[in-house]
Amino acid sequence: MLKRIDNASNEKPTGFSRRTFLVTTAAAGGGLLLGVYLPRTIGAKAQIADAELAPNAFVRIKPDDTITLVMPQVEMGQGTYTSMSMLIAEELEVDLAKVSLEAAPASDKLYALPLLGFQVTGGSTSVMGFWEPLRRAGATARVMLIQAAAARWNVDPASCKAEKGEVISSVGDRLTYGALVEAAAKLPVPDKVALKDPKDFTLIGTPARRLDTPEKVNGKAKFGIDAMIPGMKFATVAACPVFGGKLKSVDDSKAMAIKGVRQVVKIDNAVAVVGDHMWAAMQGLGALDIEWDDGPHANVTTASIVEQMVRASQNDGVVARSDGDFAKAIQGVAKRIDAVYEVPFLAHAAMEPMNCTVHVTKDSCDIWVGIQVVARAQATAAQVTGLPPDKIQVHNHLLGGGFGRRLDVDGITQAVEIAKQVDGPLKVVWSREEDVQHDVYKPYFFDRITAGLDADGRPIAWHHRITGSSVFARWVPPTFKNGFDPDTVEGAKPPYDLPNFLLEYVRNEPPGLVTGNWRGVGPTHNVFVVESFIDELAAATKKDPVEFRRSMLGKSQRLLGVLNLAVEKAGWGRPLPEDVRRGVSVQFVMGTYLSQVAEVQVSKEGEVSVRRVVCAVDCGQIVNPDTIAAQIEGGIIFGLSAALWGEITLKNGRIEQHNFNDYRVLRINEAPQIEVHLVKNGEAPGGIGEPGTIGIAPAVANAIFAVTGKRIRKLPIKDQLRSA
Amino acid sequence: MPKLVINGQAQDLDVPDDMPLLWVLRDVIGLTGTKFGCGVALCGACTVHLDGRPIRSCITPVSNVVGKKITTIEAIGETESGAKIQQAWLNIEVVQCGYCQSGQIMSAVALLESNPNPTDAEIDTAMSGNICRCGTYPRIRAAIKQASQSA
Secondary structure (H helix, E strand, O other): OOOOEEOOOOOOOOOHHHOOEEEEEOOOOOOOOEEEEOOOOOOHHHHHHHOOEEEEOOEEEOOOOOEEEEEOOOOOOOOHHHHHHHHHHHHHOOOHHHEEEEEOOOOHHHHOOOOOOOOOOOOOOHHHHHHHHHHHHHHHHHHHHHHHHHHHHOOOHHHOEEEOOEEEOOOOOEEEHHHHHHHHHOOOOOOOOOOOOHHHOOOOOOOOOOOOOHHHOOOOOOEHHHOOOOOOEEEEEEEOOOOOOEEEEEEOHHHHOOOOEEEEEEEOOEEEEEEOOHHHHHHHHHHOEEEEEOHHHOOOOHHHHHHHHHHHOOOOOEEEEEEOOHHHHHHOOOEEEEEEEEEOEEOOOOOOOOEEEEEEOOOOEEEEEOOOOHHHHHHHHHHHHOOOHHHEEEEEOEOOOOOOHHHOOHHHHHHHHHHOOOOOOEEEEOOHHHHHHOOOEEOOEEEEEEEEEOOOOOEEEEEEEEEEOOHHHHHOHHHOEOOEOOOOOOOOOOOOOOOEEEEEEEEOOOOOOOEOOOOOHHHHHHHHHHHHHHHHHHHHOOOOHHHHHHOOOOOOHHHHHHHHHHHHHHOOOOOOOOOEEEEEEEEEEOOEEEEEEEEEEEOOOOOEEEEEEEEEEEOOOOOOHHHHHHHHHHHHHHHHHHHHOOOEOEEOOEEOOOOOOOOOOOOHHHOOEEEEEEOOOOOOOOOOOOHHHHOHHHHHHHHHHHHHOOOOOEOOOOOOOOOO | OOEEEEOOEEEEOOOOOOOEHHHHHHHHHOOOOOOOOOOOOOOOOOEEEEOOEEEEHHHOEHHHHOOOEEEOHHHHOOOHHHHHHHHHHHHHOOOOOOOOHHHHHHHHHHHHHHOOOOOHHHHHHHHOOOOOOOOOHHHHHHHHHHHHHOO
């Protein structure tokens, strides 16, 4: 049982930034700094009260056997609190049921994701990034505890072992970790520790109960929106409905007359109403008479954005990859196929609407929120308040869905701007409509793609030109180099043997709209295009889509493995009703090999229903198998919502969708049966949060082609088959 | 000054009559287990029980529930069906982010109370008003089945 997830309280967290810490071991484990902080030097009594073993930023053990694991990664449903804990607990030799978890405070130094170099939870990277550092963090503490015990018993440390929170000697003497804390804390932190041989794992790879579940079924779990600070007021906000516009004027006389409304706060591009509760704030907002200065984007429409993109796509792009010689190879092909693919803007629509609670005083700022980038939250608050970062405390909470939305801190910037003008703590909550209309959107992409087949029907020339926004150019500018970023083009190189391959990128930013990370980022777009187009080639040569793929996967045994497993479990080739067919997709992105088979029904009226999805996954070393299955199931459903209906459109510079009525998402009666099959091996761990989302759209689109003969080249599928 | 009975406790409140129950629960009483998702009864995150029936608290004015028995996620485990559903949710590991799950559980308990052995189609119908963006639907189906079969 989870004792406590201390990410919600009103108390100050243990905050490493408020303690003195000394970095003793640099660059251990994938560039991560293992920091040791020393007890505060404010008197002997305080030192005793504070006695604990904390050899690094992830593990703290107290004399009373309290073991606290500090979670570098944020929990947004992906199960990372459990898998991160498993990595530490495996090496620390403690029972998962005996640990307390704590959300990491803001610190790019202590909690940077080794792969990206800053504090971030995203990109399906948590296990990949922390696989070694967290096991090392646990092992370091274990080694020190064993040393302390061996010294007490006057025996060789090698003769002792650690087990379930105790050190045990060769003759059966036992000491709990708590009893060893004081002695162990005085030992130097070892530079190098041996990690367990994977064959000796007792926890990693076993289905562990999720540590965050019990409090999520009884209403006790605290999300950012649940922060309750004494004396807190509530606010809701309207930002200019046109991106880039400003607040011109507001008449608040009617709003201020509403019982419970306390204040109307104006900032550059938005207005907020502060009240005693959300209801007062909502009513107050509705009663405002607001005049906006729409700014330069008042005439933007989806059509105007796409038109601009189509024009841009006619120019050469930056070459992101070139194998062989496409221009030459395409001359001599037996058959040439050209296509255009498009994917729409998408909102995230996480179930927890955007919110942020802030308390600004003249020399401090506290923030209660659920955010995927904790240190960036601190940085933006420092900028808005003018306070130094160490005066900003971010109390991170559970996230009611992230999906990439909470990789951006725009909501925190805005909340701090508002709270600066308010006395006391303020909870700012967006309405669902505000959440849908002020998102950072998954970019629209316009893709031109060409393939040339030889006389045997094999693709020997391939050209793909992607036109659209670069999210990373804004979000992590250093990754945008030589005209492209690695994410926008990830997954565009299919895993097949393609001797002459040319990939170009034309950057084209939509006016009046900010684009952001959305589950599966670049690959969600690219794998749809590539796996649909491969299906087009198979159809053009009258080959079975599975056979066609197999014939080109000679170099990737792991991909072939998941393809074969998925089609076998799906019963590929087995008869189906006339209006039901199967479609397949294959992908290798984010370090994980995956294949999906979707079984789709298309009625005479053009109604699409996804009945069953079978998915085979090879993500290398498995930490918590049930969580992997859950992530794939959920990822598929998230991807299905988008593939079937997801679409954000603009008119007069304004987003046309509002709420779940016109931004439709999958409901339980529309959810397919899903089967996930895991390949077990000891390869390096791959990512799992996003891969399920990525390959579902092409699998469904390919199945639709098999039923109807109509190729889906533009998402969402929506009513495309009805007009057919 | 509406008087409400929430999770067995009488509450004297100084709130406007038209204030939705959701905000009374969350912002006035501090029962934050009931969630805000859409504000217009489209997503089910705010589901609570009114005399045992599921209602969307985001559109229910507090004046409509005066004198009636309101049960929220914080107390649903005290009922037999509530405990069963919560246990099944744990057994099946339904939950991901968890934000919608209070509402899912309240709808599932109400289903089981009115129909102890629901079919798949009946589960889908009863639960179709509750959106989950994490996509826990297959496990919700399995957990309701399991709860309905447990003694």
